[in-house]
Amino acid sequence: MSQPREITHGATYMITRRVLRRHLLFRPDAAITQLLIYALVVAARRYGLQVHALCAMSTHLHLIVTDVTGVLPRFLQFFHRIVALGTKVLRTWEGPVWDHEAPSVVRLLTRAAMVEKIAYVLANPVAAGLVRHAREWPGAKVDVDELGRGMLRAARPSVYLDPENPLWPDEVTLPLSLPPAIEQDSAEGFLQEVAAELGRQEAQAHAEMQQHGRCFLGAKRASKISPYERATSFEALRERNPIFAVGREQGDAWRIAGAAVRAFRASYRAALEQWHIGVRSVVFPAGTWWMRTFHGARVMDGVLMV
Template sequence: MSQPREIAPGATYLLTRRVLRRHLLLRPDAAINQLLVYALAVSARRYGVEVHALCAMSTHLHLVVTDVQGVLPRFLQFFHRIMALGTKVLRKWEGPVWDHEATSVVRLLTQAAVVEKIAYVLANPVSAGLVRHAKEWPGAKVDVVELGRGALHATRPSAYLDPENPQWTEEATLPLALPPGIDQENAEAFRCQVAAELERLETQALAELERQGLRFMGAERASKVSPYERATSFEGLRERNPTFAVGRDQGDARRTAAAAVHAFRASYRAALERWRAGVRSVLFPVGTWWMRTFHGASVNDVVTPTWIAPT
């Protein structure tokens, strides 16, 4: 049984979803880019999710978002379904698109964590040895200069989506929002922090490729590989699936965050035991989503802090 997860309105996350068996189904071409931007724009608007950064690799997808209304599971279900069904049509693919493992959901609890994870997302094509600089990647992505002030646009894909259905508008726009706690006055400083971290990751990736005697594949080759092939680079077993991130040099923030996770899980399990015993008046801890949504359980609505200040 999976661990219970707190779904808190206003929380910011790094989201990662992988393609089945590392097939290159999301190979960066115009059709997939159009589908992804359109599906993400429609899904984000439907569920009030703010998108801060994204990068679509051939085998997986990274997003950094803020779940304003506390409906992250609904958003993920809707978005991933559109992407899967649209991809099956575009690629003439039979069977599942997404890996059997659940979406990786990492809550970002400090501004340092947001900076580091956005840079990590943008640097993915460089770290994978595909392009020398993140801005060269031909897949759907966000550039540093667009953070908090740009927007992505897409017309409705002709594959899968019914033009007669009013929910599939002819065009969709995905505004790129600033993360919580960052206003327009310090937006440029925030972008500079991300740019500096991105440069560090790019330099690190270049040094690693040189150490191994390898070369970057290049954007043109990456966009022409067969989507039915599978990635051949080594990838270790994903033994860890972190719940949260606080960033480097954040004092006791990690300990504080871990204590909060343990407290939520303990409170949830205690409430669940009473529920199973037939006590329907039991109060589940704030952030309980599944029991409230599917069983009508009562949930504590006391607002908890979204961010942890470093100490």
């Protein structure tokens, strides 16, 4: 049985999902970029999510979003389905697009975590040895100077989506926002922190490339590689699947967050045991999503989780 996951109104997350067997299906060409941005905007508008950062690598996709109304599972199901079906058509691909593992969903609990993870998403092409600077990546992405002030915009792709269906308008737009936890009067300072962290991560990637005697692939070559090839670089198997991040040097924040997760899980399991023996009046902890959505279970005031 998988661990229950709390779904909370207004929570900010870093979401990562990988392509099956590290195939390069999201190679950064114009068609796949259009599909990814269009699907993201439609899904975010449909479920009321705010989008803060995005980077589509050839083998995986990173997002930073805020789930305003506590419907993250619905958003992910819809968005990932449209991306997969559109990709299958664009790439004439048989079989699954996504890796069999569930998406990585990491809740960002502090300002430091938001700074670090947004910079991490933007710096991903540099850390992977593809381009020297994040702004050079030709795929679907948000540049550092677009954070909180840019706009995602895409025309409807010519494949898969029915132009007669009102669900798929000719063009969609979505303004990029900063996480709600970043107060308006501290926005400029936050953006400076992200830019500084991005610079730090880029410099670290440059040093590692030099240490190993490697050269950056370059945007042009990255855009022309076959989408049917597989990444051959070493990637350690994921031993842990974190569900929250607090950032570096945050004192007791990690311990407090861990205790809260354990308390939620214990309360959820106790309620589930009562449910299994027929006690339908049992109340699940705030943040319970699956049991409320699919079984009508009672939940404490607040939000739910799976």
